[in-house]
Amino acid sequence: MSLGNVSNLGRVLDSGSFAVTVEIGPPRGPDIEALKRKINLLKGVADAYNVTDNQTAVVRMSSIAASKIILDAGLEPVMQMTCRDRNRIALQSDLIGASALGIRNCLCLSGDHQSAGASGKLKGHAGSKNVFDIDSIQLVSVLKGLRDDAKQESGDAVTHPTPFLIGAAWTPLAPPVSFRTIRLAKKINAGADFIQTQAVYDITKFKEAVARARDMGLTDRAAILPGIIVPRSAMMLEYMHKNVPGVDVPEAIIKRMAAAPKENRVAIGIDIAVELIARVIEIPGIRGVHVQAIEAEEVLPEVIKRAGLLPRP
Amino acid sequence: MAWGNQRHMAQEKQTTCKDPRLLVLYCPRCLASPLDDNELVRALEGQGCFLQPLPCSSKVKVSHLMKLLNESADGIEILACRDQECRFLTGSVRAQGRVALARELLSHAGLEHERIGITFLSSLNKGHFADFLQAKIEGLKKLGVNPAKTSY
Amino acid sequence: MIFGEQKPIEALIEKIAGHKKILIAGCATCVAECAAGGEEEVETLAPLLSMALRKKGIEISIETCVIEKQCEYEFLEEIAEKILHVDAVLSLACGIGVQALAERFKNTPVYPAVNTAALTIREQEGVWATRCVACGDCVLGETFGICPVSRCSKSLLNGPCGGTRSSGKCEISEELDCAWGLIIDRAESCGKTETLITVNKPKNWSTSSHGGPKRKERKDLKP
Known part of the structure; x- marks a missing residue:
């Protein structure tokens, strides 16, 4: 199946243009207005918008519902779907439902463990029962089966195939680093069309990881979109470096953020993000970026504009 | 004086009418010389302090401590060698772990964990030994008789 | 035990x-x-x-x-x-x-x-750790003798999630090894990492507690 026929993101990737995705986190309540504010802020800056699925195991509006709201506003969602909360029956049912609603991109994730609870900031539901019936790679293959063969995981038929552009995540710098390329290969072998990565700050290490993927022919078979998180403060960078698996922040970047006077912090953060994008664009095999600004989405249009990625095709 | 307070005092009087019994379980190697001073032993017993040697402090089990407190002891003090000086290498460490568990269990059961203690000693001579125990007896007197024991 | x-x-x-x-x-x-x-x-x-x-x-x-x-x-x-x-x-x-x-x-x-x-092994004196969840369909033969079903907090069958800490420990606790980290180590020391590239299919959980309570009979042992 040609990617271009599936979704706008597929069309952009298929045409050889450099793709841009950003993230829209669903609200912690049925607050359509909150979503609309983000939609209005970010309209036109990306080819598709990732809608997270109860990330860090915090209850939010479902990614399907939020994706549909975004879709109705004229934006294309990348519906994220984790294996934590649904077994293969519920996953496939939701995928068919999402497909019927017109959702065309899905990012397959294992999901944060339910003990995460927003990294301890909220109570969360640490006492809940998890599912993990299938894992993220198996979810990729389930999507491929539904799309290409109109078959469920068990082999039973679905009446119509579900046209999804299939996404998967990659954390190239989490240990064991030697295995991360193999895990990427498994995701692509299972059927992933595009890959969004964990936040990249250490360009040298990331370049090496992409080179390993390129050597295995993986960059030709799936579009890799490195994650860029706009830094807000040195503290945030230090926190991510220490606590977020697979995120290595070079000291020079932390120092630069630390040296910025308070009133310039936002601007320096934007500078850093723009520079990071410029450097990943140069890496052979990279076909887009996934840009995030945690709880500060208002900076995204400027970051993407200054990176020379506007207007979107 | 409010009635509540009077009642409290009456209760207190009742529980302190008899001196509490302190049981000392000790590793003989903590002491500089064998405890062969009958006079000292008798004097201590007169104050409700009873001495019992163990082959090693690690011979104390949590079940023993509970049994003793349940039957007749008001306080138990274990005397163990200092960490690096245990003849059996890890004896003191084990005793310490068990005392910690016993105290935790007592607390959770709503009982006074202070009734069980452990002290690490090194070659304590007779004079210091008597002083040390005197202080322990005084401490236990403040805590009073164990209200949960069966025999007085 | x-x-x-x-x-x-x-x-x-x-x-x-x-x-x-x-x-x-x-x-x-x-x-x-x-x-x-x-x-x-x-x-x-x-x-x-x-x-x-x-x-x-x-x-x-x-x-x-x-x-x-x-x-x-x-x-x-x-x-x-x-x-x-x-x-x-x-x-x-x-x-x-x-x-x-x-x-x-x-x-x-x-x-x-x-x-x-839990079903555990005594790792050392005073320390017990999960080794099995009685899933009824042992995968140890494919995972170099280390069980991802019981020891990976997400029971993943295709390698470690992105949550592995820089210390190599599990996302949910610094006290827990990443089961897939252990599997990969052992695969490397056996010179067999290439076998790990196979995509393992979804597991049949009907053999585990998810398939309902067990009642197993052995005719040869019944009176």
Whole structure:
């Protein structure tokens, strides 16, 4: 199946243009207005918008519902779907439902463990029962089966195939680093069309990881979109470096953020993000970026504009 | 004086009418010389302090401590060698772990964990030994008789 | 072995407070190994409960026993006489032992004093860690002898998630190894990493507890 026929993101990737995705986190309540504010802020800056699925195991509006709201506003969602909360029956049912609603991109994730609870900031539901019936790679293959063969995981038929552009995540710098390329290969072998990565700050290490993927022919078979998180403060960078698996922040970047006077912090953060994008664009095999600004989405249009990625095709 | 307070005092009087019994379980190697001073032993017993040697402090089990407190002891003090000086290498460490568990269990059961203690000693001579125990007896007197024991 | 740990003493007091005469029944097998319900624990709990209740003004008679294997009916016969004279049993066995008692002695209330927690190995003195979840379809042959079903907090079958800490530990606890990290290490030392590129299909969970309770028969062993 040609990617271009599936979704706008597929069309952009298929045409050889450099793709841009950003993230829209669903609200912690049925607050359509909150979503609309983000939609209005970010309209036109990306080819598709990732809608997270109860990330860090915090209850939010479902990614399907939020994706549909975004879709109705004229934006294309990348519906994220984790294996934590649904077994293969519920996953496939939701995928068919999402497909019927017109959702065309899905990012397959294992999901944060339910003990995460927003990294301890909220109570969360640490006492809940998890599912993990299938894992993220198996979810990729389930999507491929539904799309290409109109078959469920068990082999039973679905009446119509579900046209999804299939996404998967990659954390190239989490240990064991030697295995991360193999895990990427498994995701692509299972059927992933595009890959969004964990936040990249250490360009040298990331370049090496992409080179390993390129050597295995993986960059030709799936579009890799490195994650860029706009830094807000040195503290945030230090926190991510220490606590977020697979995120290595070079000291020079932390120092630069630390040296910025308070009133310039936002601007320096934007500078850093723009520079990071410029450097990943140069890496052979990279076909887009996934840009995030945690709880500060208002900076995204400027970051993407200054990176020379506007207007979107 | 409010009635509540009077009642409290009456209760207190009742529980302190008899001196509490302190049981000392000790590793003989903590002491500089064998405890062969009958006079000292008798004097201590007169104050409700009873001495019992163990082959090693690690011979104390949590079940023993509970049994003793349940039957007749008001306080138990274990005397163990200092960490690096245990003849059996890890004896003191084990005793310490068990005392910690016993105290935790007592607390959770709503009982006074202070009734069980452990002290690490090194070659304590007779004079210091008597002083040390005197202080322990005084401490236990403040805590009073164990209200949960069966025999007085 | 089966690993269990004692319930909080307050919870036990609450359960037995209404009875006059109870039997505390330990088990000399798994729960004795993990110091939750063997002789030492029985002989600790009995006086402790007596004291706690006495302090509340409740006198209760407590008898004790330790059954060699509380999970087998044959071993329960030795307490058949004793149980006639008590009005409740506090069992320090695993959940299987508690149920064996309840099945054998239909008229006596049985309360668990232990939470049965996991199938573990004793990694070192005082440390137990999960090694199995009895999934009913062993994958150890494909995972170099390390079980991802029980030891990966997400039971992943295709490699480590992105949550592995820089220390190589699991996303949910610094105390837990990443099971896939261990599998990969062992695959590397066996020179067989290439086998890990195979995409493992979704697991058939019907052989596990998800397929319903088990009742397995062996005709050759049945009378």
